[in-house]
Amino acid sequence: MVEPYQSGFFKSNPYAVKREVQGRLAVVLRGKLDNRGLNLITPISRAVQKNEIHELILTDEEGAVPGSRVDGIAYLGFVEIITGGVLVAGDEFICNGEFLGRVAGFDETHLPNHLNIVISSHKRIDGMELEVPLEAVIVFRQNQRE
Template sequence: MNPAEDGAKRPVDGSLVKILTHRRDDRGMRLEEFAGRCVRRGEIHELVTTDQHDTTPGAVVDRVGFLGFVEVGTGGVLDRGDEVRIDGRPVGTVLGFDACHFPNHYNVLIAVDTTTTGPELGLRPGMEVRFGSGS
C-alpha cells in the first residue's frame, strides 16, 4: 500500500455465518503480495488471527487461530492495517491475505498479540463484522 495513493474509503461490513474453534502452529499459509483486496457483497471469507506480523510477500504464517467465516454485506476494499471489529469490539488489524482456497474464499489474516479462536472471543453466527480505519 502506498500512503501517497491511499484515499478515504467506507467501511466494509458483514456478519459471521460460521464460527471456527481450532488453532494451529504449522498451518503454512503464505502472505499474498497485495496489501489490499476488493470484496463483493455476498462473498464469504475466512477470518484467521496470527501473532506473526511479517508483511513480506510470501512470508509463511504458521501460528494461527481461526475465528470463522464472514459474509460481506457491504462490498469494498480491505487493506492491510484496517481495524477489524466484531460486534463493536476491536479484534486486531488486517495483516494481509492468503489465497490457498481462492476463488472459493480468501483467508483474511488478522494481526493480534495472541492467536485466538471464535469461542474464545464468544463469537456467534449473526454478529456484525466491520473492517476499516477507525471503524
C-alpha cells in the same frame, strides 16, 4: 504485466479515503495451528463484494505483513460481506464492537471458493474461545492513524 506493489511503485498506502466493509459472521470456527504455512500475497489490498463469504484467521506472529509466511494461527470464522469494498493491510478489524486487530494480509489458498483474511492480533484465540455469536457484526475500517 507489472505488479505495482512488488515493483515498488507505491511508497505509501495509496488508499486516501474508503468506506467501511461490513459483514456478519456466518460460521464460528474452532482450532489453532502452529505450522499453517499461509503465504500472504504481496498486494496490500483485495476487493470484496456483497454476499461473498471469506475466512477470518487470527495470528499473533510479529512480522505478519503482505508477502510474508504465517504459521501460528487461530480460526475465527467465516464472514458474509454485507457492504462490499476494498480491504487493505492495516485496516482495523472489529468483531461485535470489539477491536481485535488489523488486517495483516491475504492468503489465496482456497480461491476461487474463498479468501483467507489474516488478522494481526495481540491474542491468538479461536472463535469458540472468543465466544463470538453467529451473526456477529464484522467491520473493517481504514486505519484511523493514516
